[in-house]
Amino acid sequence: GQNIDQPTEMTATEGAIVQINCTYQTSGFNGLFWYQQHAGEAPTFLSYNVLDGLEEKGRFSSFLSRSKGYSYLLLKELQMKDSASYLCAVLDSNYQLIWGAGTKLIIKP
Amino acid sequence: TAGITQAPTSQILAAGRSMTLRCTQDMRHNAMYWYRQDLGLGLRLIHYSNTAGTTGKGEVPDGYSVSRANTDDFPLTLASAVPSQTSVYFCASSVSGELSGANVLTFGAGSRLTVL
Numbered sequence: 001g002q003n004i005d006q007p008t009e010m011t012a013t014e015g016a017i018v019q020i021n022c023t024y025q026t027s028g029f030n031g032l033f034w035y036q037q038h039a040g041e042a043p044t045f046l047s048y049n050v051l052d053g054l055e056e057k058g059r060f061s062s063f064l065s066r067s068k069g070y071s072y073l074l075l076k077e078l079q080m081k082d083s084a085s086y087l088c089a090v091l092d093s094n095y096q097l098i099w100g101a102g103t104k105l106i107i108k109p
Numbered sequence: 110t111a112g113i114t115q116a117p118t119s120q121i122l123a124a125g126r127s128m129t130l131r132c133t134q135d136m137r138h139n140a141m142y143w144y145r146q147d148l149g150l151g152l153r154l155i156h157y158s159n160t161a162g163t164t165g166k167g168e169v170p171d172g173y174s175v176s177r178a179n180t181d182d183f184p185l186t187l188a189s190a191v192p193s194q195t196s197v198y199f200c201a202s203s204v205s206g207e208l209s210g211a212n213v214l215t216f217g218a219g220s221r222l223t224v225l
Binding site for chain 1: 150154208209213214215216217
């Protein structure tokens with residue numbers, strides 16, 4: 001079967017750095033997405049990786065290793081507004097999007 | 110503001126009743142989707158439509174139906190609601206059905222449905 005694994009919950013301190021991991025086992029791979037979802041709101045697009053390596057977007061970076069079936073989202077200079085769930089999703093060989101359950105990130109002052 | 114509008118925001122429904130969740134987008138996106146989000150699970154695709162006039166089944170289509178009469182609207186109908194359909198429902202759209210970094214999903218704000 002297809003599977004996306006993410007930690008259920010993480011806690012970090014304001015101003016610090018946090019890395020949220022995502023491992024996947026899917027039938028094929030055509031890209032990996034990260035979305036941010038604040039409580040009670042819609043998911044919003046953060047990043048997309050299809051080739052190995054690091055993609056940087058301001059305070060957020062996303063890394064992909066296709067050979068390891070692994071990605072991480074790196075958040076720097078954490079702010080209270082970064083408290084949210086972070087969803088990892090993989091496009092499989094049929095271009096179907098498989099979603100992880102999400103990682104709830106709690107930021108403490 | 111351009112985007113996706115869902116209605117109602119929340120609803121409590123008696124089991125056995127029917128319900129239509131409305132979804133309208135003004136981005137002229139060709140593809141539209143309905144997902145449900147349950148605690149501890151990833152988003153699960155219910156139905157999708159790659160273009161007006163066509164629809165397809167997702168991962169969990171049973172108990173739900175959709176129609177796509179035009180580009181903008183994609184209603185989701187529960188013909189006879191059951192408690193297991195209690196969930197948060199998200200409508201989403203994309204330029205086309207071929208997702209990529211340049212063609213990502215845009216989500217509506219969600220509809221919280223409770224079936225008693």
